[in-house]
Amino acid sequence: MDKEQLSQIRYLKSEIEILKKQIADVDYKIATDSVKGSDPYFPYNERSFTITGINFKDYNRRVRRLQRKLNRRIEELMDLVEETNEFIESIDDSLIRQIIALRYINAFLGDKWRQV
Numbered sequence: 180m181d182k183e184q185l186s187q188i189r190y191l192k193s194e195i196e197i198l199k200k201q202i203a204d205v206d207y208k209i210a211t212d213s214v215k216g217s218d219p220y221f222p223y224n225e226r227s228f229t230i231t232g233i234n235f236k237d238y239n240r241r242v243r244r245l246q247r248k249l250n251r252r253i254e255e256l257m258d259l260v261e262e263t264n265e266f267i268e269s270i271d272d273s274l275i276r277q278i279i280a281l282r283y284i285n286a287f288l289g290d291k292w293r294q295v
Contacts (some may be wrong), residue, residue, distance in 0.1 A: 180266040185283045188263060191256040198249040205241050210234040 211231045217223040263283055270276040 180262065184259075185263060185279070188256065188259055188283055191252060191259065195249065195252050195256060198245060198252060202242060202245045202249065205238065205245065207233045207235075207238050 209231060210233070211229060213227050213229050215225060216228050217225050267276055267280050267283075270279065
C-alpha cells in the first residue's frame, strides 16, 4: 500500500458527500397531460381537461440510480478502510502507526488534519 492508495480514502469520502447531496437535491418533475371528460351537469358536453402532477416514476428512478451508486461507493470506501487498517496494524513502529492512522483514517472519520 502506498500514499496514493491511502489518499483515496479522502477522495472517496468526498465523492460520497457529493452523491448524498445529489440525492437530496433531486427535484420532482411536473408532468402535464390532457384528458377528455364531460361537464358534471346536463347537457354533459364533452370537453378537454388539463391535469398536472408530479412524475413520481421518473423521480424514483433517478433516486434509486443515485442510491445504488452511493451504496457502491460506500462499499468501496469500507473495503479501502479495512485494507488500510490491516496495513496500519502491520507497521512495527508505534509512532508511525499512530501518525498514519491519524492522517488517513481519522481524516475519513471527519477529523481535521493539521500539519505542524
